[in-house]
Amino acid sequence: MRRVAAALATAVVACACSPVAPYQRGYLARPDMAMEPVDAGTAKALERTYSAKEAARGGASIGGGGCGCN
């Protein structure tokens, strides 16, 4: 019974999947769909404010060895 329910749930989720048509990619091109939804200068200012408030820098991106030397 549990397996049937799981399969049906997967089927429902799969039915909900729909590829974005090439002509609908304008939605993905909207500025608020960007990974960083503000310009580079504002992003840097926000990160600096965050660092000051949290008393910690770094860790906002992948990379670094965790040496604590930044």
Next chain:
Amino acid sequence: MRSALVLAICLAASLSPPASAVGPGSQLPGITAPRLADPAHRVDFAALHGDVVYVDFWASWCVPCRQSMPQLDQLYRRYQARGFRVVGVNKDVATADALRFLTRVDVSFPLVADGDDSVAKAFDVQAMPSGYLVDRNGVVRYVHRGFSADTAVELRTEIESLLGSGA
């Protein structure tokens, strides 16, 4: 077993392309679309029969369209007197984006909006930009997906061939 069948049907239904894809040999869909700058007036695709028509799907976010639109305008101006028409179908989410694009890349051929995707769905557009060259009998003869300098050369040859043959 039954649930696996349901899953397979759902996946097939969600991934299979529509049956109404327009390609070489298809008839130009008989649809209408509102003009981009004047939505009160509509362009009737059926009324284009008798001319060689290029239906171009474009958008301000489509990088190759910055190259294709001026080239299409040149072809339109060159062959308009011989019965060549271009209809640009805009696929921007906001009309303002399209109008801003047109302040930089102005074109003289008619442009229509497609906010409800009805025109794009009727053609089953597979790439941006996409262009459909239609002969005087309303039959799609060539489909161009994407745009490069080679496309412009091919298109010119195809247009001359269709204008010259009387087909």
